[in-house]
Amino acid sequence: MRKKIYAVLFCITFLTASFITVQGSDIPNPNIKQHFDLLYKQIIGPIPGEMKNDELPIRYEITPSFEVYYNEPEPVTLDDNIIALINQVDEELLLNYLENLTAFGPRVTGTSACEEAGEYIYNEFVNLGLEVRYQEWENGGFSGKNIEATMHGVDNSSNEIYIICAHYDSVSTSPGADDDGSGVAAVMASAKLMSTFLTYHTVRFVTFSGEEQGLYGSLHYVEEALENNDNIVAVLNADMIGFAETPEDASYVKIFEDEESEWLTNYTEDISQQYNDFIGIEVIPSGYSWGSDHYYFWQAGYNAIFYFEYNYNDYYHTSGDTIEHMDLNYAAKNSKLILATLAEISELTTQQSPNKPVKPNGEINGKYGEEYKYTTITTDPQNDEIFYFFDWGDGTDSGWVGPFDSGVTVEASHKWTEKGSYSIIVKAKDTEGHESEWSEPLSVSMPKTKIINYFSIRFNRLFTLLDKLISIL
Ligand SMILES: [Zn+2]
Missing domain, CATH: 3.40.630.10 (Zn peptidases)
Known part of the structure; x- marks a missing residue:
């Protein structure tokens, strides 16, 4: 029904506009168009x-x-x-x-x-x-x-x-x-x-x-x-x-x-x-x-x-x-x-940045001067590709590495040059530059020499064994 009314109104408008076109030959064309639009609207609705x-x-x-x-x-x-x-x-x-x-x-x-x-x-x-x-x-x-x-x-x-x-x-x-x-x-x-x-x-x-x-x-x-x-x-x-x-x-x-x-x-x-x-x-x-x-x-x-x-x-x-x-x-x-x-x-x-990457995973008792690999993973809510940034805790970092697909495990390696304990954290950003929070830290220990390192690892294993024994007893 509405369509019919509009069709009738359109005809009336068209006839009126044609009339103006014929009668007002001194009116330049652009004005006629505007006039036409105006008449059309006045008929079908308030302005x-x-x-x-x-x-x-x-x-x-x-x-x-x-x-x-x-x-x-x-x-x-x-x-x-x-x-x-x-x-x-x-x-x-x-x-x-x-x-x-x-x-x-x-x-x-x-x-x-x-x-x-x-x-x-x-x-x-x-x-x-x-x-x-x-x-x-x-x-x-x-x-x-x-x-x-x-x-x-x-x-x-x-x-x-x-x-x-x-x-x-x-x-x-x-x-x-x-x-x-x-x-x-x-x-x-x-x-x-x-x-x-x-x-x-x-x-x-x-x-x-x-x-x-x-x-x-x-x-x-x-x-x-x-x-x-x-x-x-x-x-x-x-x-x-x-x-x-x-x-x-x-x-x-x-x-x-x-x-x-x-x-x-x-x-x-x-x-x-x-x-x-x-x-x-x-x-x-x-x-x-x-x-x-x-x-x-x-x-x-x-x-x-x-x-x-x-x-x-x-x-x-x-x-x-x-x-x-x-x-x-x-x-x-x-x-x-x-x-x-x-x-x-x-x-x-609700959120644009990738989720917080998981705590880095890798060797926690190493020795300085040797290279170790650490992994992490996260996802992006919009499935954007992701870059990762590892802070090695010794004043150096990996820089932005990637991009990788969302939800894929990534790996970065580092060599500490001095004895000490370090905490590794990692953050992510998507390809649009939105950065995540920092991950939970992974604490690593890099003893001074190979011998100390050897013993520290053995002691660690010994303590783990003792723990197990105690829990069994
Ligand atoms: Zn108004």
Whole structure:
């Protein structure tokens, strides 16, 4: 049924667009396309933000300066860590953020309420131990701050960046609970829960201001990202994800995409299906919409999707956009979907380094000047190849030897040049440079001469024999 409606709407839109094309022959082609997109969206759904048609952000042209590079994500499979992660998202967690955010009053960009809300978000990120910064912007007579918290990926060889974002400003007439307290709560909950894990790739939790004036905060963010050649692979933008009219409606979420970002919609759809028992949301791919902070990422050639509630919210930009009019259970379900998508695509993990190698094994009563072999073994959680480093206890070491396959016994040899007792320890690192802890030490004794050595070995054997005898008697 939905498809039929869309088909009809598409026809209406197409006819309207054709009409414009025919009538407005003085309009250059690119504008017609933009006009077409805009009409299309106005018919099938509301557009967040209070930008007027003649204030379209299209007036800022961004030219991508480089190609984003990324490895195709693995097919989505159920992951116990991610289940544990999203099971912690609940109404209570979101309510806490929403109450704090709405307590500042309308968070209009440039006002002290908006400033204080920004400080609140900043401090929450800092308390999680994340790397946090303000990014200041100025545009169209407005100025404001974006807040960015970064979780660096454990894979040093990856420059892939994944972003979850929302806008923390609101319009003057509204407490901005759903628009976009709901999205900010999803970002803050994701930061809180993900910061107890690790990810392979870098994740950024970003909240923008200036959205309601014309996507100013995100425009500045994207410009700087391009200047820095940031390899942003995916942007998950949450703007109004907490309103539903009926429990039935609360089981759908709309996703807006551009053509290049379609793979991301498919990806989050796979997540919703695989994790259906833990989320309970069905994705409704809804085509193109420029009306939120993902827009300039698209302009810049980055891939982004826009999560948006299924129903039109009648309280949108009114004093009625309060927590009371939200469906917090729906907000929690959408937050879980976005968080699971982010965690899976950035490759959530609990540990990156190889396990602690076993205590070295080899001769413990040798003599100096002779070479002895010692073995150890460990595994890497990701099955990466492993290098080993033996510290011989005499100020020398083996250097990094390897790499060897995970779970294979390895051997290194050493010759002590002076009499003494030494303790050998060994550590491991994977091919990405993540180091393990040091092993338990193996104590070895290297007596002075062959004769002393001879006797020390004999005595040792004698003592062992005596021990056995005593235990038998
Ligand atoms: Zn919004």
